[in-house]
Amino acid sequence: MSRAAKSTEHRSASAPRDIIGRGPSLADTLALRLKEEIVSGRLQPGEKLPTEQQISETYGVSRPTVREAIGRLKHDGLVVTRQGAGAFVADPSAVAVFRLEVTDFSNKEEIRNIIELLMAVEATATEHAATRRSEEDLKSIQAQLDAMEAAVERGEPGVEEDLAFHRSIVEATGNPFFRDLSDFLDRRVRNFIRTARANTARLGGMTQAVQAEHQAIFNAILRKDAPTARAAAETHLRNAAARLALYLEP
Amino acid sequence: MSRAAKSTEHRSASAPRDIIGRGPSLADTLALRLKEEIVSGRLQPGEKLPTEQQISETYGVSRPTVREAIGRLKHDGLVVTRQGAGAFVADPSAVAVFRLEVTDFSNKEEIRNIIELLMAVEATATEHAATRRSEEDLKSIQAQLDAMEAAVERGEPGVEEDLAFHRSIVEATGNPFFRDLSDFLDRRVRNFIRTARANTARLGGMTQAVQAEHQAIFNAILRKDAPTARAAAETHLRNAAARLALYLEP
DNA sequence: ATAACCAAGTTGCCTGACAAGTAGAAAATT
DNA sequence: AATTTTCTACTTGTCAGGCAACTTGGTTAT
Incomplete structure (x- = not known):
């Protein structure tokens, strides 16, 4: 597939990125997905996350978007990254950031x-x-x-x-x-x-x-x-x- | 300046990006800088942030890095962005995220x-x-x-x-x-x-x-x-x- | 056997480009 | 002349590709 062709179908309905669905932003939703993987325990503390490349392919988004999502998790202390090695799920007892979100007034x-x-x-x-x-x-x-x-x-x-x-x-x-x-x-x-x-x-x-x-x-x-x-x-x-x-x- | 030349001096000491100094990551430190601008009140609520382009030039980092930093602030509810319009400082009374960071054990x-x-x-x-x-x-x-x-x-x-x-x-x-x-x-x-x-x-x-x-x-x-x-x-x-x-x- | 080395893999960051949406200016219509 | 419509420049959202810095494990040389 040529570069131009791929570029044109950026937002096409059949594109693989529909996996994450629509919402606030691709990075946002991806971050939420990954966070889910961690808090649910499917990704254990200390375990290595897939590489940015792999995540990019799995969810059908570009690497910068993946980086943005992982950046969020890093910001929230859920993962730590080591250049050259990879991104790892942080030890929960060492998480130094607490986050409180109150958005839903109907609840x-x-x-x-x-x-x-x-x-x-x-x-x-x-x-x-x-x-x-x-x-x-x-x-x-x-x-x-x-x-x-x-x-x-x-x-x-x-x-x-x-x-x-x-x-x-x-x-x-x-x-x-x-x-x-x-x-x-x-x-x-x-x-x-x-x-x-x-x-x-x-x-x-x-x-x-x-x-x-x-x-x-x-x-x-x-x-x-x-x-x-x-x-x-x-x-x-x-x-x-x-x-x-x-x-x-x- | 040619592309190759610029690429080579990525980390050179005299590059303009020294403005933010070293540390956790460029995006991290930039995010901290911008946050400072907001909490200090130099950027008033509702006010528009400089464009990504401008910030990129001011601090000597690339646009993706700027995006990452702004993404953090967005994540923390300090700014809201509107595609095509820009990024704006959020109304403090509407901030829906509380963040507690406890890192410094020597304190x-x-x-x-x-x-x-x-x-x-x-x-x-x-x-x-x-x-x-x-x-x-x-x-x-x-x-x-x-x-x-x-x-x-x-x-x-x-x-x-x-x-x-x-x-x-x-x-x-x-x-x-x-x-x-x-x-x-x-x-x-x-x-x-x-x-x-x-x-x-x-x-x-x-x-x-x-x-x-x-x-x-x-x-x-x-x-x-x-x-x-x-x-x-x-x-x-x-x-x-x-x-x-x-x-x-x- | 041990130490130095090397190559593949991974994150960090950059440039360049296009799509999508916004807002104000310019143009067309009434 | 006033108002509506259209257009254009600008801005954010996303993607692609590429190089630098760093890690890791295997390979080679000592």
Whole structure:
């Protein structure tokens, strides 16, 4: 087959690449396939992956595409490559990357699980914040509390201020993992609410109650009272989850 | 410049690609560079990245390499690409991927932070496990407890059994996020201990005490007593952290 | 028997090219 | 003149082929 001819049938339906089907991108889908091979255990740790050439032929994609897919797996720590030797499935106990993907908002179960994790992380973070907060931290938290107060008085929902308030607390833990994870989960949940709200009747603020709960958390942090701070955070989160439950079981 | 000539000076010291320096791989380092541009805010959300061509010229690497780097960012949700239009910085509040990387074992601070997160997650997980565990779950947990017991009696450290015991508990929460995160953190910490131990005098098992703590956790889960389960888990984790502290402050 | 060497195989990276999609400018129509 | 249509340049997605750097196992020379 001439080069030109092959080039023309790039996307033809009968081409061998239909094996991977359509989707986000060839590399994406190929990466998913290979990942499946690994997590399912069909490819054991330490085992050598097929060569790029072989994979290329098996799945009907070019070598650069294969490289891109393997690059992803390498990025995620699932495989390690050695120039000249090959690509090998990484030892699971040595994987240094954890990846959390939250994309499917229609999956209520997943949202519930995310909220549960958020509650665990943020309650403990608040507890640590109470014992460790510096004067700066305290000032920052109070500033966000006041900003929220102002928003409430202006009659605004103050979602941005709410987020900032929580952010300033987890920041005070001094533990970037708490900060980043909490931040991520928080954003995801809020994003879910926003999309859910678009399809539902809008139900009013409750901002007064929220603000009171915030105040309770702040007071405990102010007094460096860790158990009370934790309890206040748990109450707040439980209530927030209850308000949210309206979207989860229609 | 002829093709052959350019090809020959692939790795020459004076080539423009020295901009990114050496390291894991060109794509890796380029991806890090671009990520820096984004998280630092020099590239604002929604803003268009330079074209692959431009990036290629700026950093002195080929387009496939640029594609690989951008592919990573896409994979991590930091950018979105539209064929024909370009690559754009993603809206941070819409990022659906969380990434946790724990590579630097020499960074004691990082290890401490990881342990702190592990304690938060696993304590809450144990609490949930107590209220939700099925009969199957209970049997599985007991089986792991017994296996650990047997290992102790054989005079073995039983690290594998220990890990399996914890795994069976977090499994019982029914929340895959708890399971996966806890599993990851646990493995990381144990891995740190193993590498640290190689450079230090080996200090004995303490396996008896560990086993007693495990038993306490199990008893609470058996009785579906969530608060006690949490407390027992916290005690166990605190003690484990204390044993570990020997490696953190030499 | 051991050591040095060599050749095949594999990943890492590059160039060049075409297909597919986008967006704005130019042209045609009303 | 305003609006719609068309076209063209640009950008990403993919492929093909090729050379450099490195690994590995067998072969040869000592």
